[in-house]
Amino acid sequence: MRMSFACLIALLLATAAQAQSITAEQKSQLALTGALRAAIVTIPFLAKKDASGAVTGVAPDLAAEMARVLGVPYQPRVYETPNAGIKAMRDGLADFIFLAPTPERLGQLDFAPAFMEMELSLLVPAGSPIQTLADADQPGRRIVVYERSANEEMVRQNLPKATRLLVPLSAYEKAFAMIKAGEADAFADLLYQVAAHQAELLGSRLVPGAIGHNAMAIGTVKEKPAAAVFAKAFTETAIKSGLVAKSIAKAGVRGAAPPAM
Numbered sequence: 693m694r695m696s697f698a699c700l701i702a703l704l705l706a707t708a709a710q711a712q713s714i715t716a717e718q719k720s721q722l723a724l725t726g727a728l729r730a731a732i733v734t735i736p737f738l739a740k741k742d743a744s745g746a747v748t749g750v751a752p753d754l755a756a757e758m759a760r761v762l763g764v765p766y767q768p769r770v771y772e773t774p775n776a777g778i779k780a781m782r783d784g785l786a787d788f789i790f791l792a793p794t795p796e797r798l799g800q801l802d803f804a805p806a807f808m809e810m811e812l813s814l815l816v817p818a819g820s821p822i823q824t825l826a827d828a829d830q831p832g833r834r835i836v837v838y839e840r841s842a843n844e845e846m847v848r849q850n851l852p853k854a855t856r857l858l859v860p861l862s863a864y865e866k867a868f869a870m871i872k873a874g875e876a877d878a879f880a881d882l883l884y885q886v887a888a889h890q891a892e893l894l895g896s897r898l899v900p901g902a903i904g905h906n907a908m909a910i911g912t913v914k915e916k917p918a919a920a921v922f923a924k925a926f927t928e929t930a931i932k933s934g935l936v937a938k939s940i941a942k943a944g945v946r947g948a949a950p951p952a953m
Contacts, residue, residue: 818895
């Protein structure tokens with residue numbers, strides 16, 4: 693999908709204006725080593741490695757644009773888990789990160805407003821009596837969800853009567869195994885992820901509607917308030933210019949969209 697000429701001009705004007713407003717303090721806090729070190733977590737809807745080993749996706753696209761706006765080299769630092777990326781942030785090995793701002797993470801990092809919202813869906817096995825989300829939100833219903841994740845928090849908030857069964861992050865195979873064994877009634881995951889793996893649970897179906905929408909945002913360490921100010925301004929510009937929407941479409945992230953401004 694190509695941006696129209698008018699959209700391209702708007703993007704260039706927006707980023708140029710943003711570059712002119714960058715303060716020396718913001719640049720020093722975001723590029724202390726002279727380069728912008730992005731903690732890129734290889735969660736498929738944020739970033740993934742291609743056949744050559746390069747990391748592509750929404751997070752790398754935005755990180756590269758941040759570096760361009762700041763006028764410094766872009767250095768991706770790739771991590772397999774959110775906790776590894778957060779540790780790198782706290783250890784001074786990375787300058788910013790892209791993650792869901794869960795309550796636990798908000799205690800460790802500052803987050804800009806969301807740049808992307810993702811639909812959280814409920815998958816049930818063949819023959820399940822669960823037809824609606826209200827059916828799922830009942831005492832005795834067992835919903836598998838990733839532990840210490842934004843998904844878990846969303847299920848806790850919006851399906852509070854159900855019992856949450858926790859599995860490690862990205863362990864959808866274990867969730868499916870629990871459902872097949874009759875140990876769980878449903879699995880809550882992002883629509884993008886569910887669509888990628890649903891065929892592995894034969895006869896399964898999605899319950900209509902969304903449990904909620906998980907936000908993805910740019911995180912910076914709390915000791916760098918100027919960096920947080922820049923991350924907020926950059927997020928607003930990236931959304932208004934259409935950059936986020938274009939990157940989501942290019943990466944094919946189903947069930948994701950930039951928030952309304």
